[in-house]
Amino acid sequence: xxxxxxxxxxxxxxxxxxxxxxxxxxxxxxxxxxxxxxxxxxxxxxxxxxxxxxxxxxxxxxxxxxxxxxxxxxxxxxxxxxxxxxxxxxxxxxxxxxxxxxxxxxxxxxxxxxxxxxxxxxxxxxxxxxxxxxxxxxxxxxxxxxxxxxxxxxxxxxxxxxxxxxxxxxxxxxxxxxxxxxxxxxxxxxxxxxxxxxxxxxxxxxxxxxxxxxxxxxxxxxxxxxxxxxxxxxxxxxxxxxxxxxxxxxxxxxxxxxxxxxxxxxxxxxxxxxxxxxxxxxxxxxxxxxxxxxxxxxxxxxxxxxxxxxxxxxxxxxxxxxxxxxxxxxxxxxxxxxxxxx
Numbered sequence: 001x002x003x004x005x006x007x008x009x010x011x012x013x014x015x016x017x018x019x020x021x022x023x024x025x026x027x028x029x030x031x032x033x034x035x036x037x038x039x040x041x042x043x044x045x046x047x048x049x050x051x052x053x054x055x056x057x058x059x060x061x062x063x064x065x066x067x068x069x070x071x072x073x074x075x076x077x078x079x080x081x082x083x084x085x086x087x088x089x090x091x092x093x094x095x096x097x098x099x100x101x102x103x104x105x106x107x108x109x110x111x112x113x114x115x116x117x118x119x120x121x122x123x124x125x126x127x128x129x130x131x132x133x134x135x136x137x138x139x140x141x142x143x144x145x146x147x148x149x150x151x152x153x154x155x156x157x158x159x160x161x162x163x164x165x166x167x168x169x170x171x172x173x174x175x176x177x178x179x180x181x182x183x184x185x186x187x188x189x190x191x192x193x194x195x196x197x198x199x200x201x202x203x204x205x206x207x208x209x210x211x212x213x214x215x216x217x218x219x220x221x222x223x224x225x226x227x228x229x230x231x232x233x234x235x236x237x238x239x240x241x242x243x244x245x246x247x248x249x250x251x252x253x254x255x256x257x258x259x260x261x262x263x264x265x266x267x268x269x270x271x272x273x274x275x276x277x278x279x280x281x282x283x284x285x286x287x288x289x290x291x292x293x294x295x296x297x298x299x300x301x302x303x304x305x306x307x308x309x310x311x312x313x314x315x316x317x318x319x320x321x322x323x324x325x326x327x328x329x330x331x332x333x334x335x336x337x338x339x340x341x342x
Contacts, residue, residue, distance in 0.1 A: 026051045026265040029062060029073040031252065034126075036285035043272055049265050057208065058165070066091055066257060074266040077125055077252045081167060081322040083115040092255040095267050097123045102274035110291035113251070114321070122253030123270035124291035126226075126282060129311070129319060130168040130248050132241040133210065133228040138219045143241035144315060146176040149222045150199045157202040159219035164206040166337045167322050168248055169196075169222065175246025175320075182325040184332055193336045200340065213238065224250075225308040226288035232308070240308040242315040248322050251291070 026043075028035070032055040040051045054073065056062045059082045065071055067089070078086055086092045097103060097119045098111070106124060116122045132148035139148075139155045147153075149160050150173060162169060171181055173196055179188040204218065210227045212218040214234045225240055232238035254273060256266040272278055279290040280298030289309050296304060303309060311319065325333070 024049050024265050025262055026075070026269060027073045027262070028053050028075045028077075028269070029065070029071070030055060030075075030077045032057055034077070034252075034286050036281045038285070039273075039278060039281040042278070042281070043269060046272075047265065047268055049268075063091075069259075071257070071259075072261060073257055074260040074262045075254050075256060075269060077254050080113065080115045080249075080251045080253070081324055083122060083253065083255070084324045086255060087116070087121055091258055092121055093258045093260070093263070094120050095256050095270060096120055097270055097274075100267075100271040100274065102271050105274050105276055105279075105292045105294060107291050107293050110251075114323070116253065122255050123273055125252040125254055125273065126286055126288040126290055127249060127251035128225045128288045128309075129242065130163075130165075130172060130222070130224055130250065131243055132220060133213060133223050133231060134220045134239045134241065135213060135216065135218075135235065135237055136239045137237045143239045144244050145241065146172050146222075146243040146245055146247075148220055148241065149203070150176050150195055152199060152202040152220075156220045158204055159217075160203045161205045161207055161212065161218045161221040161223075162203055163208060163221070163223050164341075166333065168250070169340075170333050170337060171248040171320075171322050172222065172243065172246065175318075176243070178245075181248075181320065182323055182329050184326075184329050186332075189332055189336055193339055196336075196340050206341070224288075226286055229287045229303075229306050229308040242311055242318065244315060244318055246318050246320060249319050250322075 026049050030053060035053055040053060044051045059079050062076055062078060066076060110124050112118055132143055134143050134148060139153060141153060149162055152160055173192045174181060177188060177192050177195060179185060210221060210223055210231045213221060213231045228238060228240040254270055256263055260266050274292055276292050276294035277298050279292035279295040283290045283303060284300050287303065
């Protein structure tokens with residue numbers, strides 16, 4: 001789940017063909033600060049289409065907006081753990097992405113994901129991980145642990161931010177306490193709640209964004225790896241961790257809404273973003289990994305070996321996906337989360 005707060009806004013990219021009329025329109029609904037303007041300009045010019053981008057700040061916001069009907073959007077970019085909800089509720093249409101020309105560029109490991117078997121609905125966008133970000137000037141201990149924010153060391157107390165994203169936070173906390181995602185073990189969840197309430201006394205905030213890492217109002221945060229890369233571009237002592245106790249992957253993928261007013265242009269865009277050069281534009285802007293073979297040669301050189309984007313071999317097995325839990329389990333997790341937010 002991309003995790004930079006952005007207010008809903010519209011950015012219109014007209015064609016660069018002078019007074020020529022656009023062949024059509026395309027309305028994209030995507031996470032804030034996650035869409036390359038250069039990508040949209042390139043698509044607009046190539047297909048003579050006016051592109052409008054509207055941004056959201058969470059999966060729940062996007063889902064609620066589209067559920068209400070009449071959104072006017074063509075494309076939406078949900079996180080992997082929400083995609084089955086969109087499909088089950090009939091909010092998106094099957095576009096058979098696996099048959100599109102550029103699908104041949106999708107890396108093998110991303111061709112048949114559990115949330116969209118065979119890629120019938122979704123075209124891959126970006127992927128990443130959730131974990132701790134630390135300013136090593138103030139703390140030079142182990143960063144590959146969720147203890148950074150769940151059992152904070154003395155040096156960081158009172159200077160820790162935790163992103164207010166329930167599933168990512170709950171996943172990390174459950175794994176830290178020795179449990180598995182989607183567990184309904186009441187004793188486990190009580191221990192998770194107790195640990196978070198203990199840790200919360202040492203958190204200064206629960207906010208989106210890492211700008212306060214730049215200004216050193218925060219020394220640590222639970223956040224997302226692409227944002228940590230950008231924070232390190234400002235302060236080179238920023239370190240990213242892959243918690244040995246367990247951390248979650250995320251991936252966003254573009255899908256065409258069932259009531260999309262411009263479905264053919266939307267399908268063109270799904271194919272467009274699977275081109276290596278275009279996938280590189282997405283990664284270069286948002287600083288997360290993409291799923292497209294051959295995109296590496298078009299990406300910013302500093303992204304290739306970035307420690308935030310490359311998981312050490314000995315920590316790869318600790319990563320996992322947030323599967324869609326049962327309604328009963330979701331209710332339990334929501335109750336825990338509500339207590340944490342009080």
